[in-house]
Amino acid sequence: MNDAESGVTADTLRNAREELADANAAVEEAGERQLRTVRDAHREATALLDRYEGTATGTGDFRAYVEFQEKFVELVEELPDDLPAREAFEAANEHLDQRRLSEDDFERARELLEPAAEHAALLGEREDAREHYKTARRDARKRQRELDDRIDELERLQRLGEADLDAPVERLRDPVDTYNEAVEEAWREFRRAASAREVFRVVEASEPYPLAAFEQPPSDLREYVETAPAGEEPIPTLLEYADYSTSKLSHYVDDPGALRTRVSTGRTYLERLDAEPLTVSWPPPSADRLRYRAAELVSVVARFAPEEIVAEARRLRRLPDEVAYEHLRETALARDELDEDERERLERGAVEAELSAARDERERLERALDETGD
Numbered sequence: 001m002n003d004a005e006s007g008v009t010a011d012t013l014r015n016a017r018e019e020l021a022d023a024n025a026a027v028e029e030a031g032e033r034q035l036r037t038v039r040d041a042h043r044e045a046t047a048l049l050d051r052y053e054g055t056a057t058g059t060g061d062f063r064a065y066v067e068f069q070e071k072f073v074e075l076v077e078e079l080p081d082d083l084p085a086r087e088a089f090e091a092a093n094e095h096l097d098q099r100r101l102s103e104d105d106f107e108r109a110r111e112l113l114e115p116a117a118e119h120a121a122l123l124g125e126r127e128d129a130r131e132h133y134k135t136a137r138r139d140a141r142k143r144q145r146e147l148d149d150r151i152d153e154l155e156r157l158q159r160l161g162e163a164d165l166d167a168p169v170e171r172l173r174d175p176v177d178t179y180n181e182a183v184e185e186a187w188r189e190f191r192r193a194a195s196a197r198e199v200f201r202v203v204e205a206s207e208p209y210p211l212a213a214f215e216q217p218p219s220d221l222r223e224y225v226e227t228a229p230a231g232e233e234p235i236p237t238l239l240e241y242a243d244y245s246t247s248k249l250s251h252y253v254d255d256p257g258a259l260r261t262r263v264s265t266g267r268t269y270l271e272r273l274d275a276e277p278l279t280v281s282w283p284p285p286s287a288d289r290l291r292y293r294a295a296e297l298v299s300v301v302a303r304f305a306p307e308e309i310v311a312e313a314r315r316l317r318r319l320p321d322e323v324a325y326e327h328l329r330e331t332a333l334a335r336d337e338l339d340e341d342e343r344e345r346l347e348r349g350a351v352e353a354e355l356s357a358a359r360d361e362r363e364r365l366e367r368a369l370d371e372t373g374d
Contacts, residue, residue, distance in 0.1 A: 008139040010368035016129075016136035017372035023129035026122050030084050038085055039120035041075065045089065045113055048072055053106045065101065072096055085116040137372070140365050147362040154355040161346035163334035164327070171323045172284055172332060179312040180279045183297075186305040187275035194304070196238055197231040199273070202303045206277070209296035211289075214277050221266035230259050235270050238263050280316060283332035287320035294319075 027035060048071055055064035076093040079086050092112040096105060191199055200222060203214040216222070225231035230238060230253050241249055242263040249256040263270070278297060284290055294317035302310045319325065338346075345351050 008136065008143050008365075010364040013136050013140050013365070013368040013372050016133040020126075020129040020133045023122070023126040027126050030119060030122060032123075034080075034082075034084055035119060035123050037080065037083060038116055039123060041079055041083075041089065042113060042116045042120050044075055045072065045092065045116075046110070048075070049106050049109060053103060057101050057103055057106065069096065085119045088113050088115040133372075137369065140369055144362060144365055144369075147358050147365070150358050151355065151362065154351055154358060157338075157342060157346070157351050158355060160330065160334040160338055161343070161351065163330040165331060165334060167324075167328055167331040169328050169332045169335070172319070172325070172328050173282065175312070175315055175319055176280050176282060176284055179309075179316055182309045182312055183278050183301060183305060184275045186301075186309050187278065190304040191235055191273065193234060195232045196225045196235045196270075198304075199235060200225050200231075202300070203273070205303055206300045209300055211293040212278060212296040212300045214273070215269070217269055218266050221262050221269065224258065224262040228258065229254070235273070239267065239270060242267065283336050284329060286329070287325045290320060290325075291317055 048068060052064055052068035056068040057065075072093055076089045079089055092109040095112060096109055098105065190202075200217060203216065204222075206213045207216060217225075230241070233241070238259070241252060242260055244252070244256075246256045246260075249259065253259050278301060280290070280293070280297075285293065294313055297313040298310055298317065301313050342351075
């Protein structure tokens with residue numbers, strides 16, 4: 001995406017800063033206090049015209065006509081002599097000094113007040129310029145963040161394009177798959193045979209290990225499993241019990257209502273309580289993350305799995321030191337993530353061109369932000 005497509009450019013930012021500088025200069029030249037007086041007077045004059053146009057025209061209310069003229073004259077006479085556009089108020093007042101006024105006279109007075117309106121507008125134009133400038137800077141910084149993300153994405157794509165697609169990734173894949181299959185089978189067996197209470201204690205024990213932690217059960221379900229005799233049953237049995245009729249269930253538990261309420265509301269949690277938190281993704285994480293994660297996996301898996309599976313987790317912890325881990329990981333990432341279109345773009349240099357354009361645009365925005373900052 002180039003500057004024109006992004007909607008905000010370095011020139012947009014510079015132009016907004018110039019507009020603000022011009023607007024500030026115009027207000028400074030005329031005098032901000034003077035302009036505020038002009039603005040207030042123009043608003044009051046316009047309000048008088050709007051209020052009395054229907055009653056002070058033609059042969060209408062003579063009292064309203066006199067009241068209008070007195071108020072308009074008073075407004076003009078109280079204006080400072082050196083007020084910008086004072087002559088506009090005087091011209092309007094002179095035009096309204098007639099024995100009889102028509103709607104055309106009111107319209108003409110508004111036209112004569114236009115120079116005052118233009119002076120008063122300088123304050124609004126300055127405020128608009130300030131808002132435009134603030135918006136341009138906000139948009140530029142947002143665009144910078146978008147470009148940072150785009151540059152990271154393109155650099156990663158370029159790095160993946162440089163990966164050795166023929167590297168022997170099975171040196172990573174085999175130990176990861178072996179561990180995953182073993183821990184999944186061990187967890188299935190543990191969940192099938194152990195009591196729900198035992199399973200929940202392993203789940204709870206995983207909480208201090210954020211890289212290997214299970215989602216914790218709902219509090220009411222956890223309390224029931226910990227305190228009720230039914231908590232000594234395996235999870236599949238509890239799920240089966242929850243489908244029984246009350247009369248049938250009463251043969252197995254003392255309080256059928258409590259079991260059905262707690263287990264039924266926690267059914268989704270119990271059904272989804274699998275080994276996914278203990279498995280390693282493919283492509284695998286970075287070397288440092290795998291080391292830390294495998295160490296935590298050892299601590300959790302040892303609570304329910306045989307020693308040979310714990311040994312597989314320990315093997316994963318050593319893996320980054322035994323193979324060219326990052327080299328093989330880049331190959332795995334490239335094979336997994338690069339589609340045909342991305343490979344074609346890499347081959348013809350399109351990714352490099354996009355990366356260069358994104359870096360150039362970001363540099364232009366950075367310079368413009370520095371140049372136009374207050």
